[in-house]
Structure formats: C-alpha cells, structure tokens
Amino acid sequence: MDPEVVYNIQAGPYWDWRVAMDLFLGGAGVGAFLFAIGLHEAFRARYRRITQTAAWLAPILVIGGLLFLLAKLGRPMHLWLTFTRFAPTSPLWWGGIFQTFFVIGSIWHAWKWRIEEPDPGRRRLGWVLTPIAIIVGAYHGLLLAVVTARPLWNTGPTVVAALLAFITTGIAAVMLTHLIRMKVSGRLVPGEHLDTFLTDMRPVGNILLAALTLQLGTFFLWWLSLSFGDLQDQQALAAANESYGTMFWTVGIGLGLIVPLPLLAFITWRNGERNRLTHVRAILVSCLLILIGGYFFRLAVVLGGQAQLPVPTLS
Amino acid sequence: MAKKRYGMVIDLHRCVGCSACDIACKTENNVPEGFHWSNHIIETSGTFPNVRYRYIPTLCNHCEDAPCVANCPTTAMHKSEEGLTLHDPDLCIGCMTCMVSCPYGVIYRNEVTPHAEWRDESAAIPGCTSSGREVAAKSGESIPNYNPARAETYPGIREVGLPEKCTMCDHRLAKGELPWCVESCPAGARIFGDLNDPESPLSRALAKHAPRVLQKDKGTKPKVFYIRDY
Numbered sequence: 001m002d003p004e005v006v007y008n009i010q011a012g013p014y015w016d017w018r019v020a021m022d023l024f025l026g027g028a029g030v031g032a033f034l035f036a037i038g039l040h041e042a043f044r045a046r047y048r049r050i051t052q053t054a055a056w057l058a059p060i061l062v063i064g065g066l067l068f069l070l071a072k073l074g075r076p077m078h079l080w081l082t083f084t085r086f087a088p089t090s091p092l093w094w095g096g097i098f099q100t101f102f103v104i105g106s107i108w109h110a111w112k113w114r115i116e117e118p119d120p121g122r123r124r125l126g127w128v129l130t131p132i133a134i135i136v137g138a139y140h141g142l143l144l145a146v147v148t149a150r151p152l153w154n155t156g157p158t159v160v161a162a163l164l165a166f167i168t169t170g171i172a173a174v175m176l177t178h179l180i181r182m183k184v185s186g187r188l189v190p191g192e193h194l195d196t197f198l199t200d201m202r203p204v205g206n207i208l209l210a211a212l213t214l215q216l217g218t219f220f221l222w223w224l225s226l227s228f229g230d231l232q233d234q235q236a237l238a239a240a241n242e243s244y245g246t247m248f249w250t251v252g253i254g255l256g257l258i259v260p261l262p263l264l265a266f267i268t269w270r271n272g273e274r275n276r277l278t279h280v281r282a283i284l285v286s287c288l289l290i291l292i293g294g295y296f297f298r299l300a301v302v303l304g305g306q307a308q309l310p311v312p313t314l315s
Numbered sequence: 316m317a318k319k320r321y322g323m324v325i326d327l328h329r330c331v332g333c334s335a336c337d338i339a340c341k342t343e344n345n346v347p348e349g350f351h352w353s354n355h356i357i358e359t360s361g362t363f364p365n366v367r368y369r370y371i372p373t374l375c376n377h378c379e380d381a382p383c384v385a386n387c388p389t390t391a392m393h394k395s396e397e398g399l400t401l402h403d404p405d406l407c408i409g410c411m412t413c414m415v416s417c418p419y420g421v422i423y424r425n426e427v428t429p430h431a432e433w434r435d436e437s438a439a440i441p442g443c444t445s446s447g448r449e450v451a452a453k454s455g456e457s458i459p460n461y462n463p464a465r466a467e468t469y470p471g472i473r474e475v476g477l478p479e480k481c482t483m484c485d486h487r488l489a490k491g492e493l494p495w496c497v498e499s500c501p502a503g504a505r506i507f508g509d510l511n512d513p514e515s516p517l518s519r520a521l522a523k524h525a526p527r528v529l530q531k532d533k534g535t536k537p538k539v540f541y542i543r544d545y
Contacts, residue, residue, distance in 0.1 A: 003360035007373075008351060009420030014411045074409015074424070074476025081389045081406055092388035092412055148382055148533055149418035232532075306415065313358050313371060314327075314527050314541055 005311045013306035018072040020299040023140045024169065025065030026099070027162060028294070030137040031170010033058035033106055035204075037126045043200065045118060053181060054174040055110040059103050061173065062136070066099065091146050095139040102136045105129045137166040144305065151229070151236035152305040157222035161297075164215040169294035171208055172287035175201075179284055190276045198279055205268030209261065212290070216257050232309065240304025248300035256293010260286040317511040320398045321483060321538065323497070324520045325372050328543035329504035332370030339499030340374075343484060344465050345458060345472050347429035352481040353496050354421070369545045372504075374496070375400060375421045375481035376529065376537030383413035383422060398510075398538060399483050402469070409476040418533045421480055428475045430458045483507075510538070 036054035039047055070076040083100070087093035109129060112122035141162025144153035182188040226237040240248070263286045267279055332355070340346060340353035356371040377400045383392045384400060391407035394400060402413075414422045428434075433451040438444045450459055457472060465471045467486040473479040484494035492498075497505040508517030524542035531537075 003358050006357040007420070008354065010350070010414075010423045012414075014414040014424065072410075074411070074478075075407065075474075076409075078389075078408045081391075081408055085389045085406065087388050087390050089385040090388045090412070092386065092410060096388060146386065147416050149416055311356060312530050313356055313369070314529065 003313075005313060007311040012308070013303050015302055015306065016072065017299055017302075018068040020295065020302040021068040022065040022072075023143070023162070023298045023302070024295045025061045025068065027137060027140045027166035027298075028169040028173045028291070029058045029061030029063075029065065029106075030102070030133045030140075031166040031168070032061060032174050033102075033109075033133045033170070034130065034137075034167070035171050035174050036109075037130055040123070040126065042203070045116075047197075047200070048113075048116070049181070050174065050178045052110075052113045053178045055106070055113045057174055057177055058133075059106040059110060062099060062103055062106070066103075091139060091142045095136070095143060098132055098135050098139060102129065102132050105132065137163055140166065144301070147305075150305040151233045151309075152226065152240050152301065152307075155222060155225055157218050157225060158301075161215060161218045161222065164211050164218060165294055165297070167211040168208060168215060168290050171204060171211075172290035172294070175204075175283060176287040176291065179280060179287075188277075188280065194276050194280075198276065201283075202268055205264055208286075208290075209264050209268060212257050212261055212264070216253070216261075219253060219257075232312075235309050236305070236307070239307035239309055240300070243307050244300040244304040247296050248304065252293050252297030252300055254293075255289050256297060257290075260289045260293075263289075318396060319512075320510040321377070321488070322398070322508065322510040322517055323374075323483070323494075323539045324506040324517055324526065325539065325541050326504045326506065326520070326524075326543055327369075327371065327541055327545040329502045330370060330372060330500075330545060331502050331504075332545070333501065335499050335501055336372055336374075336496035336505065339495045340481070342460055343462055343487075343495035344469075344482075345430075345462055346479075347423075347425070347472075348432060350423040350429075350479070352421070352423075352479075371529075371541070371545070373419065373421065373529070374539060375483070376419055376535065376539045377481075377483060379536035379538060380534060382416040382418070382533075382535060386412045386416045388412065395485070397488075399485060400480075401482055401485065402478065402480055404470055404474060404477050407477050409478070411478065413478055418530050418535065422478050423480065424478045425473055425475045429472055433458045 032054045036051050036058065039051045039054065070079065073079065082093060082096040105125065106129060109122065109125050112119055112125065138159060141159035145155065145158040148154050179188065226233045263282050267282050334355065337351060337353045337355065344352055346352050352374060354373045356373060358369040358371065359366065361367045377398060379398065381392070381394065381400045384394055388410065389406045389408055391403045392400065392413050393403065411424055414424060433447045435447040438446045451457060461471065463471060464486055468489060469482055469486070487494060493507050497507045506517050506520050508515035510518060512518060520542060521540060526540035526542050528537040528540055
C-alpha cells in the first residue's frame with residue numbers, strides 16, 4: 001500500500017486568474033511595442049496608423065495587466081514600497097522597476113506618434129525602450145520560472161514560452177485592434193489599399209507562423225522535461241493535467257496554437273486570386289484564437305503550477 | 316564571540332504526537348482558525364499487520380536560503396541577524412510571492428479579517444449558548460485568550476490581506492525565553508538553541524544523531540532538523 005500522507009495547509013491557489021491576466025496583458029503589451037518598432041523600421045511611415053495602434057496598445061495593455069495585479073495584492077496602496085526597497089534577488093522587484101520605466105517610456109513613445117512628420121527622437125526612444133521591453137517580456141516568464149517550490153514553473157521552457165507568447169499575443173492584439181479600427185473608420189473595404197496592406201503584412205504572417213511553431217515546440221520540450229524529469233516533476237505534471245489539462249491542451253494549445261497555424265499558413269502562403277474580405281476574416285479569427293489561447297495557456301500554467309502535490313516526508 | 320544562529324531539533328523518537336505544540340503555538344501567537352504556524356504531517360503506510368504510523372511536527376524551517384526572502388519584492392520577508400526568517404507587515408504589499416515560493420506550505424494569508432468566529436453574533440443553540448461576539452466581549456479582548464505579549468515584535472492579530480507565519484517566538488527569544496512550542500512539549504522532543512555554539516544541547520543532538528530535514532533537494536538549507544524516528 002502506498003503511504004497515505006495528511007498535511008493540512010492553506011488551500012491554494014494563492015495566485016489566481018488576475019495574475020494570469022497580468023502575465024497575458026503585460027506580455028501582449030510588450031509584443032505590441034516591439035511590433036510597433038519592427039513595423040516602423042521595416043516600412044517607415046507607410047503604415048503609420050497600424051504602428052500608431054501598436055504604440056498606443058503597448059502601455060494600455062501593460063497598465064491593464066498591472067491593474068489586475070493590483071487587484072490581487074493584499075495592500076495595493078503600499079505598492080510604492082517596491083520602489084523604496086532594494087530587493088535584487090526578487091524578479092518581482094526587477095519587474096516592478098522595469099515595467100515602470102517601460103510604461104512611462106511607451107506612453108511617451110506613443111504620444112510622439114500623434115504627429116505625422118518623421119521624428120528622429122521617437123525612433124531613438126524606441127531603440128532605448130526595446131531592450132527594456134524584452135526584459136519586461138522575459139520577466140513575465142522568469143516570475144514563475146524562479147519559483148523552485150513549483151516544479152511545473154521551475155523550468156527553462158517557462159521563460160522561452162513566455163517570450164514567444166509575447167510575440168504571438170502582441171501581434172495578434174495589434175492586428176485585431178487595427179482591423180476593428182479600420183472597420184469602424186470605414187476603411188476596411190476591398191481596394192488597392194487593402195490589397196497592399198495584406199501583401200505587406202505577409203512577413204508578419206511568417207513571423208507569427210514561426211513564433212507559433214516554436215511555441216508548440218517549446219510546449220513539447222516543457223512536457224518532455226517534466227515527463228522524464230524527477231518524481232516531483234512527474235507529479236507536478238500529473239497534478240496540473242488532472243485539474244487544468246483540458247484548459248491547457250484544448251484551449252491553450254488546440255484553439256490558441258493548432259487551429260490558427262493552418263489558418264495563418266493559408267492566408268500567408270496562398271498565391272493568386274483571393275477574396276480579400278474572407279482573408280481579413282481569417283486574420284481576425286486567427287488573432288482572436290491566439291489571444292484566447294494565450295490567456296488560457298497562462299491561466300492553466302498559473303493555476304496548474306499551484307496544484308496540490310503529494311507531500312514529501314522524511315522518508 | 317560568533318553571532319547566534321538559531322535552529323531547532325525535533326526528536327521524533329521522543330515525540331508522542333500529542334499536538335501540544337500546535338495548540339501552544341495557537342494560544343501564544345493568537346493564530347486564527349484554519350492557520351497552523353505549528354503543524355504536523357501524518358503518514359500511514361503498510362498493510363495490516365505490518366503497518367506504520369508516523370507523526371512529523373512541522374513549522375517554518377527558517378531556511379538559510381529562504382526562497383520566500385529571496386523572492387519578496389519589498390524585503391518584508393527578511394532574515395534576522397540570528398538567522399530567523401521574519402515577516403515585517405509594515406513593508407508587505409500582500410503579493411503572496413512568499414506563499415508560492417515556500418515549498419513547505421508554512422505561510423498563511425488572511426483572506427478575510429482573522430478570528431471572524433469571535434465577531435459572529437449567532438449562537439450554536441439560540442437562547443442557550445453565547446455567541447462568539449458575546450464570549451469575546453466577556454473576555455475584554457478582541458478574541459478570548461488574546462496574548463498581548465505577541466504584539467511586542469509582530470502584530471498581535473495580523474491584518475487582512477497579509478501573510479503570517481511562525482517567528483520562532485521571537486518576542487520570547489528577545490526576553491531570553493524559549494519558543495512556546497519548545498516549552499510546551501510534554502515529551503521534551505524539541506531542542507532549541509544556537510547552531511554556532513558547539514556545546515549547546517542543539518549542537519550536541521545534531522552531532523550525536525544523523526539529522527534530516529524536509530525536502531533537502533530544494534536547497535533551502537532548513538534550520539529545523541529531525542533526529543531519530545517516530
């Protein structure tokens with residue numbers, strides 16, 4: 001008979017959907033910012049509107065994520081203490097510092113996008129903020145990866161998955177918002193402008209496809225490292241799968257990665273005559289699925305990582 | 316003279332599994348219902364007639380490399396000069412990073428205002444028994460058996476939204492007294508002392524027996540050691 005262990009501790013999860021929302025929105029915000037920088041570098045002023053959408057979306061999403069995190073804090077009004085204390089071993093402390101720089105800088109950067117003329121200062125600011133954005137994106141994975149008490153989180157693929165997720169969800173959030181913006185302003189009509197836009201967005205489709213494929217590969221590596229890891233790794237995977245497996249595999253991987261992959265491949269790689277509006281609808285659906293999957297994958301990981309594991313004893 | 320470095324040995328051979336330590340801790344530290352600064356693991360194994368029962372008292376391990384301290388963004392969780400892992404509520408933002416970081420499940424969070432049962436106005440048997448609120452009012456304190464000494468180094472009753480944990484009775488240590496769980500153990504199973512003093516009963520017990528710690532593989536270097544077996 002297997003030993004039966006009873007240990008009454010406070011039931012989790014201690015971090016809930018609000019933390020997952022912070023990780024999701026924060027990551028998407030960073031992705032949106034890097035997309036804005038990339039678009040501007042690739043096309044300069046040609047896609048001013050979408051770059052503008054991306055630039056504004058970045059701080060809005062990160063601030064949105066921080067608001068969810070604040071809602072989870074026991075004493076949100078004391079958050080300022082993070083800036084008066086020195087805690088270099090804490091990823092949350094570093095995250096707080098860098099996110100503050102990023103939010104202020106990205107608002108400034110977005111504000112500079114209100115003017116039509118090329119602004120060298122805006123470009124320089126974008127380059128200064130780029131490494132900070134990457135650090136903030138990595139922080140959203142490191143926050144979980146450094147927790148040695150949680151074997152599901154304490155892996156290398158956790159950080160890689162977070163980095164890739166900020167690329168996919170960031171681009172998806174920008175594309176979705178921009179297409180909605182085009183629809184609202186009556187610019188989403190078949191014509192030369194839409195044709196050029198869809199053609200120019202092909203590299204973006206390729207980036208998304210590459211990131212989604214890499215993300216799928218990272219999840220496989222994550223699964224492998226836990227499945228063939230030590231006993232605690234295997235127990236953590238089993239416990240997370242038992243409670244949140246459906247959310248992770250069906251919504252996070254299935255809807256968020258596997259369904260958008262062929263859809264995006266079809267849109268990006270198909271040559272010849274196309275129905276432009278069907279094309280746009282496919283982009284909308286793909287982006288929506290990437291966002292839904294991106295959130296639920298994080299929720300499943302945040303909650304699954306806190307699933308109750310068999311209590312190790314002295315034996 | 317070297318600085319003091321506190322630790323505890325739990326002699327499982329002496330322990331009788333009476334939970335006196337758990338109850339003593341509750342009363343000394345005004346610990347709310349459902350929270351267990353002092354706790355225990357019960358392990359049963361085997362098939363009749365070859366069965367085994369094991370009782371392992373637990374508490375904050377006051378780890379040398381405490382992950383709750385390393386990951387705290389405000390240094391609210393910190394190490395004292397004597398190696399105790401302490402929580403400063405004035406610096407805490409209630410992010411619960413300490414709770415997710417602790418592999419031992421010894422940190423508790425006040426999701427609601429603690430000791431709600433002593434503000435409850437309903438009686439178990441209406442018209443016959445007193446309500447929690449009436450009992451607390453009769454005691455003259457916010458909760459019956461409130462220990463004001465706890466408040467000397469840590470809030471007597473902790474705030475909603477914040478975590479709380481074992482302090483190794485730092486308010487008693489400051490007066491040269493032993494932690495109350497050590498004093499209250501009827502079997503003398505707990506030995507508290509200075510790990511830096513080779514002549515302390517603690518160091519002698521560690522030298523005599525092969526000490527073990529919980530979840531050694533986590534690399535946290537716990538300062539609560541277990542010797543012999545239940």
